Amino acid sequence: MKKHFDVGIIGGGIIGQSIAYHLAKEGVSVLVLESHKIGTGATSAAAGMLGANSELENNDAFFQFAKESQRSYHILRDELSELSNINIQLVDNGMYKLAMTETEAESLKAVVKKHETVEWHPKEVVLEREPTLSSLIKGALYIPEDGHVSPTHVCAAFSKSASLLGATILEHTPVHSITKTATNEYELSTPVTDFICNHVVVANGVWSGYFFKQLGINAGMKPVKGECLSVKSNEINLERTIFYDHCYIVPKGDGRFVIGATMVEDDWNIVPTIGGIQSLIDKIKPIMPSISSAQLIDTWAGLRPQSDDGRPYIGQHPEGEKIYFATGHYRNGILLAPRTGMMVRDLILNKQQNEDYMNAFSLTRKHAQTMR
Ligand SMILES: Cc1cc2nc3c(=O)[nH]c(=O)nc-3n(C[C@H](O)[C@H](O)[C@H](O)COP(=O)(O)OP(=O)(O)OC[C@H]3O[C@@H](n4cnc5c(N)ncnc54)[C@H](O)[C@@H]3O)c2cc1C
Incomplete structure (x- = not known):
């Protein structure tokens, strides 16, 4: 019998793990499928700068989102350390x-x-x-305000905390396809076994283009x-x-x-x-x-x-499928991981969202639209 989860997350980088943590904290049953080892993609290469002010020039929704994410690290430092016993090595010297x-x-x-x-x-x-x-x-x-963290420690702390809160995290388990079932759920196929999920999050970084194509989303990566x-x-x-x-x-x-x-x-x-x-x-x-x-x-x-315009895609499938995207974080995925995790959590749990963020990161903005 295939295992069921409420949310299946594809990709175990810092973005996937932040989403897993924020959902697991709300008691949602979460599965993370990672093709290699947790945190070994772009996450392990990053310097860990939280450069909201140094990286972003305009005082727009993206900047506000980045600032909120940067501030979240102060709370996360204590929260994640208490749960996972991992120090995310937040340094605040500017x-x-x-x-x-x-x-x-x-x-x-x-x-x-x-x-x-x-x-x-x-x-x-x-x-x-x-x-x-x-x-x-x-x-x-x-x-x-522009400090830094250790990206691999943040990713490991999200992962361990999510797991302690009940999330299932499987390494060496690449997802090959997302298929809709007759009961309006989604089947995630892997070489090991298949999983059934009510919601799916595509969070596999630069490799997300593979699922954009499979799902008919016209967005570049x-x-x-x-x-x-x-x-x-x-x-x-x-x-x-x-x-x-x-x-x-x-x-x-x-x-x-x-x-x-x-x-x-x-x-x-x-x-x-x-x-x-x-x-x-x-x-x-x-x-x-x-x-x-x-x-x-x-x-x-x-x-x-x-992504096509250098901003992340954070949002729901344009045709209302219960498939969500959290990818394209480009130069600032470490900075943006906390707030991205919260935003995807709120989308899945149908909580009120900041409209400016929804518009700024939607898949249907300027360059992204469905091909069908
Ligand atoms: C040199 C460098 C320096 C950087 N410095 C900074 C910085 O200082 N500050 C900052 O904020 N950002 C920085 N970044 C950017 C940051 O690293 C990325 O934006 C961020 O790591 C993206 O995270 P992610 O989880 O989306 O992707 P990734 O970390 O790449 O994770 C994606 C995961 O998905 C897995 N995967 C792929 N396909 C599948 C599949 N089919 N099934 C299952 N799993 C799959 C991969 O194995 C990978 O582990 C830097 C990046 C680089 C390269």
């Missing part, structure tokens, strides 16, 4: 966005006028706080490969994340500095290249010369799931 020229300084100072929560710090202040940086900097935008490296050094002493020219250095609690990340469109290969890693080192050297003598610990790459 971020410096550097200016290396007067023109860059002027454009960063202009941001201060638009956002109350950011400050302009002149060169002397920045160097006093972060003496490892080059004396050639002109100053920096200080963004106190492309990989944007990102390469990173991590180093250790006694000569580098950073308190805050440093951001310059699409490149960043994140000081992790275990003494490593994570440096990222390249942006290579349409590349499905997750092996980092010499050229990619070299380009990161070349960008970091002028802002932090001591990087040259640091010890190289690791290099890796992952695939960011990019």
